[in-house]
Amino acid sequence: MEVKLYEAMGGLTVRLGRIAVSGKGGCGKSVVTALLAKAFRKRGLKVLVVDADESNRGLYWMLGFKQLPTPLMELAGGRQGLKRKMSPKTFLVATGKSPVNILDRDVVSLSELSPPYLVEDDGLKLLLIGKINRFSEGCACPMGFLSREFLGKLRLKDDEVVLVDTEAGLEHFGRGVEANVDSMVIVTEPSLESIRITEEMSRLAAEAGIKNIYVVLNKVPSENVALKLMEDLGNRGVNVAGFIRYDPEIFEACLEGKPIHGEKAEEDVEALVEKMGVKH
Ligand SMILES: Nc1ncnc2c1ncn2[C@@H]1O[C@H](COP(=O)(O)OP(=O)(O)OP(=O)(O)O)[C@@H](O)[C@H]1O
Ligand SMILES: [Mg+2]
Numbered sequence: 627m628e629v630k631l632y633e634a635m636g637g638l639t640v641r642l643g644r645i646a647v648s649g650k651g652g653c654g655k656s657v658v659t660a661l662l663a664k665a666f667r668k669r670g671l672k673v674l675v676v677d678a679d680e681s682n683r684g685l686y687w688m689l690g691f692k693q694l695p696t697p698l699m700e701l702a703g704g705r706q707g708l709k710r711k712m713s714p715k716t717f718l719v720a721t722g723k724s725p726v727n728i729l730d731r732d733v734v735s736l737s738e739l740s741p742p743y744l745v746e747d748d749g750l751k752l753l754l755i756g757k758i759n760r761f762s763e764g765c766a767c768p769m770g771f772l773s774r775e776f777l778g779k780l781r782l783k784d785d786e787v788v789l790v791d792t793e794a795g796l797e798h799f800g801r802g803v804e805a806n807v808d809s810m811v812i813v814t815e816p817s818l819e820s821i822r823i824t825e826e827m828s829r830l831a832a833e834a835g836i837k838n839i840y841v842v843l844n845k846v847p848s849e850n851v852a853l854k855l856m857e858d859l860g861n862r863g864v865n866v867a868g869f870i871r872y873d874p875e876i877f878e879a880c881l882e883g884k885p886i887h888g889e890k891a892e893e894d895v896e897a898l899v900e901k902m903g904v905k906h
Pocket of ligand 2: 655657682791
């Protein structure tokens, strides 16, 4: 199968690279991350998913894994260790058999990442930045720092993509994580609040210099509603790349903690991924 990550779109070459998935709380970021990961794998791409949400814990089972990997935060010396190390270039990531200081190096490749800081199955890898675990342990800024630095070191081959499932809202923009992403998927559910935050995110993503911005409507009740919302958003200067219908199979999988599966939603994601320039 030939994998094509580049597409001539309006004379521009599109490279997805490191893709941040963002949006309002509960709009479907993690579900869309899992669906995109699945669609990319189907096309033969190697996929690293970075769980950069310090609160929610369900992404691993959505992707079909049995457990979370050890957080990268632990390898970086935990919260205290990372705080001490935030200015000098001294945090660690697993590379090969033994931990190596990646900030002493300019680049890290996907193939160098290894367990326990990674769970892996057939070309799909999941890495976790860190979670808030204890009362009053402090803010999530060190995790934002770690996400940004880690993404900054990653160098991808043409058949590799990274999907970053971010925490809800705008904070990751404030932390500058977007300095080191190439593309952004902004997930929007059919609510005014979500549409408003999408407008804000589109502006911030452009400000961060992200060239490939894909606004995706999720949980839409019908194609007609999707088309109407696309038109409305278009009139407000936001181009919508595609939509994913509300799918009861997805709802059920989320309720039962099962791997993400849904025929309707997956059909829509196929069309979206084609539009993003990933061809069979
Ligand atoms: N296409 C869909 N069809 C049906 N239900 C969906 C769909 N997408 C998401 N959902 C529902 O929305 C819920 C929230 O989805 P998800 O956890 O992906 O949101 P999120 O944006 O990652 O949330 P958070 O901001 O808390 O991380 C799911 O538990 C599921 O019930
Ligand atoms: Mg989530």
